[in-house]
Amino acid sequence: MVDFELLERDGLARLGRFPTPHGPIETPALLPVVHPDPARQPWSPTELRERLGLRAVITSAYITWRTPPLRATAESTGIHGLLGFDGPVMTDSGAFQQHAYGSVEVGADEILAFQGAIGSDIATALDLFTEPDATHDAAAEALAETERRLRAARAARTALLAAPVQGGRFPDLRYRAAQRASEVADVLAVGGVVPLFERYRFAELARVLAAARPGLTPAAPVHLFGAGHPMVFAFAALFGADLFDSSAYHKFARRGQLMFPEGTIALDSVREPICRCGLCDDAPLDQVARWPAAERERQLALHNLSVSVEEIARVRQAIHDGTLWELVERRATAHPALRVGVEAATDAPDVFLPTEPESRRAFREVGASSVRRPAMVRFRRRLDGFVGGQPTRSLPFRAPLRPEFFDRVPTTDPSGRPILWTVRTPVGDVPWELSDLYPVGPYLGREEFEREAAARAPSELTAALSAEPRLAGAAPQDRDAEWTARQVGALLLWQYGAAIADALAPGLTGERSRRTGRLRRFRRGDAPAFVLGTDGVPRPTFLGGSLLHGACDAGRHRVYVADDAVEFVRSGRSLFSRFVESADPALPPGASALLVDRHDELLAVGRLLLAPSEMGRLRRGVAAWVTAHARRSGSADDEEELHDEVRIPPDGDEPLMRGDP
Numbered sequence: 267m268v269d270f271e272l273l274e275r276d277g278l279a280r281l282g283r284f285p286t287p288h289g290p291i292e293t294p295a296l297l298p299v300v301h302p303d304p305a306r307q308p309w310s311p312t313e314l315r316e317r318l319g320l321r322a323v324i325t326s327a328y329i330t331w332r333t334p335p336l337r338a339t340a341e342s343t344g345i346h347g348l349l350g351f352d353g354p355v356m357t358d359s360g361a362f363q364q365h366a367y368g369s370v371e372v373g374a375d376e377i378l379a380f381q382g383a384i385g386s387d388i389a390t391a392l393d394l395f396t397e398p399d400a401t402h403d404a405a406a407e408a409l410a411e412t413e414r415r416l417r418a419a420r421a422a423r424t425a426l427l428a429a430p431v432q433g434g435r436f437p438d439l440r441y442r443a444a445q446r447a448s449e450v451a452d453v454l455a456v457g458g459v460v461p462l463f464e465r466y467r468f469a470e471l472a473r474v475l476a477a478a479r480p481g482l483t484p485a486a487p488v489h490l491f492g493a494g495h496p497m498v499f500a501f502a503a504l505f506g507a508d509l510f511d512s513s514a515y516h517k518f519a520r521r522g523q524l525m526f527p528e529g530t531i532a533l534d535s536v537r538e539p540i541c542r543c544g545l546c547d548d549a550p551l552d553q554v555a556r557w558p559a560a561e562r563e564r565q566l567a568l569h570n571l572s573v574s575v576e577e578i579a580r581v582r583q584a585i586h587d588g589t590l591w592e593l594v595e596r597r598a599t600a601h602p603a604l605r606v607g608v609e610a611a612t613d614a615p616d617v618f619l620p621t622e623p624e625s626r627r628a629f630r631e632v633g634a635s636s637v638r639r640p641a642m643v644r645f646r647r648r649l650d651g652f653v654g655g656q657p658t659r660s661l662p663f664r665a666p667l668r669p670e671f672f673d674r675v676p677t678t679d680p681s682g683r684p685i686l687w688t689v690r691t692p693v694g695d696v697p698w699e700l701s702d703l704y705p706v707g708p709y710l711g712r713e714e715f716e717r718e719a720a721a722r723a724p725s726e727l728t729a730a731l732s733a734e735p736r737l738a739g740a741a742p743q744d745r746d747a748e749w750t751a752r753q754v755g756a757l758l759l760w761q762y763g764a765a766i767a768d769a770l771a772p773g774l775t776g777e778r779s780r781r782t783g784r785l786r787r788f789r790r791g792d793a794p795a796f797v798l799g800t801d802g803v804p805r806p807t808f809l810g811g812s813l814l815h816g817a818c819d820a821g822r823h824r825v826y827v828a829d830d831a832v833e834f835v836r837s838g839r840s841l842f843s844r845f846v847e848s849a850d851p852a853l854p855p856g857a858s859a860l861l862v863d864r865h866d867e868l869l870a871v872g873r874l875l876l877a878p879s880e881m882g883r884l885r886r887g888v889a890a891w892v893t894a895h896a897r898r899s900g901s902a903d904d905e906e907e908l909h910d911e912v913r914i915p916p917d918g919d920e921p922l923m924r925g926d927p
């Protein structure tokens with residue numbers, strides 16, 4: 267199995283890395299399709315690496331095999347010799363050509379052996395390409411044959427093996443195909459989707475990817491055959507696609523078309539310098555339009571790839587920033603078909619929820635669909651189980667609630683029963699105590715910028731309060747401590763459930779930022795036990811971890827560390843995936859967890875990079891960073907000493923512009 271390492275993530279999308287004999291591939295990555303015949307390729311792989319930084323390519327082993335002179339060269343100098351390239355080369359088996367052109371048949375064993383013989387870094391098994399419109403019977407029958415070939419390919423493999431995932435448009439088959447491929451694959455390759463790309467059937471693409479996803483092992487990179495338009499990279503990455511390939515850059519260039527993340531533009535129609543990429547700056551597009559066909563094609567191919575590379579970089583940056591959903595929604599404005607695709611994605615929240623991070627630094631509303639993101643779905647589901655019964659009063663969202671709030675809003679009704687004050691948020695009514703939590707607290711939506719609404723809020727607050735009879739004419743009274751205690755209790759209840767909240771809350775005192783009024787930490791005596799960031803989530807220090815550990819049952823909120831790693835974790839080193847024995851399945855990535863040894867002794871508090879279902883399955887890389895630990899190692903430059911997370915944030919560390927990460 268390939269050593270795929272997950273470095274950063276945003277939900278299913280990941281920044282990762284895996285080694286090949288010709289160097290590592292950093293994902294997400296675009297592998298341009300290059301023709302094995304150098305005479306038919308507008309730019310050589312080496313030129314593409316030098317000009318655009320493309321480090322790996324994909325080419326057709328099948329075309330090489332069936333073309334005698336190419337085959338002879340490949341057999342004597344290897345595929346790297348044929349391409350004149352010393353970086354990673356993935357080869358495809360020809361399933362698509364055989365399907366599309368019905369040309370020369372090659373045996374599955376033969377084409378796999380050929381890929382090994384010519385030194386391919388990633389060899390693709392010969393699958394049976396299944397059209398999205400195939401019947402269930404036909405798709406199932408083809409899949410059975412593909413599976414048989416995959417097992418044989420695994421036994422015979424000499425290079426990293428890309429295992430295609432077929433199954434047509436049928437969720438049951440896609441799921442099964444994903445599971446079978448996961449048993450043998452170094453690279454999972456979702457196939458049979460080119461017709462969906464070509465005909466902009468993005469909702470179906472979303473359903474195919476959603477169906478396959480739970481069956482795909484997290485331990486292997488996921489390749490998406492035929493995803494080559496920069497319009498779709500963010501969308502595909504959202505489902506966890508790590509590798510993209512396509513000959514689209516060249517095909518579009520041949521047709522005189524410029525690709526952009528916003529769509530496609532015909533060169534003939536260009537009158538203005540609409541692209542100022544390095545290439546179009548050097549050779550203005552209105553001039554390029556008059557060039558001889560071959561030169562024009564070369565120039566457009568390079569523009570198309572350059573734009574694609576830039577879009578992959580944006581996707582990578584968005585994964586780093588935790589803003590991939592925003593990028594996807596923005597890209598979806600390019601075409602209604604993509605909007606329908608995003609809707610299909612949000613129709614399948616359960617595909618995303620297992621890896622949906624506990625929080626992100628920001629939540630920026632892009633459009634009406636933003637409130638359907640998985641983060642919102644999870645929050646709403648949890649909320650449904652949280653509220654109920656109490657008398658409820660509603661407050662306007664984002665009213666200037668502090669400090670007036672603490673003077674004017676009573677926590678109980680005249681008979682002494684607690685009132686649940688809710689704020690009207692884009693997710694619905696949320697208890698005031700929880701309104702700083704991600705995704706509601708960092709929510710940046712248009713309502714905040716509608717001037718009338720902002721101006722209305724104080725009077726709405728007054729109106730809401732005057733509906734409370736006891737308050738009419740009552741003198742302001744300082745209820746800060748009362749409200750703070752209540753918020754501490756509510757946040758612990760939200761985070762850990764009733765038993766733990768009841769055990770911990772009485773011993774903790776909340777402390778607010780003087781500048782913003784936001785709850786900043788829970789102290790026990792003078793010592794910080796939980797620290798809250800801009801996501802509103804209380805995160806335990808080592809003291810808080812110890813309190814939590816004492817208050818909750820074994821198993822819960824815990825990651826069990828293998829014996830070999832116990833001393834490392836205790837001294838503050840990251841916990842690596844292969845040293846995870848087990849983990850509480852309810853923990854999402856980004857959550858704080860108790861890292862314990864097999865006897866349930868608390869070693870450290872960690873922040874999860876991996877979901878529990880992924881831990882142990884990835885052989886390389888970090889599962890959790892230690893954020894607080896029992897024993898300081900003493901050395902200041904210890905690379906794994908990531909104490910930032912429990913560093914007490916100074917007052918006023920809010921971003922300059924709300925919603926900016």
Ligand code: GUN
Nearest residue numbers: 361362395457458491492
């Ligand atoms: N290229 C484009 N689609 C496919 C596919 O489904 N399988 C293979 N092997 N190659 C492809």
Ligand code: ZN
Nearest residue numbers: 541543546569
């Ligand atoms: Zn350009």
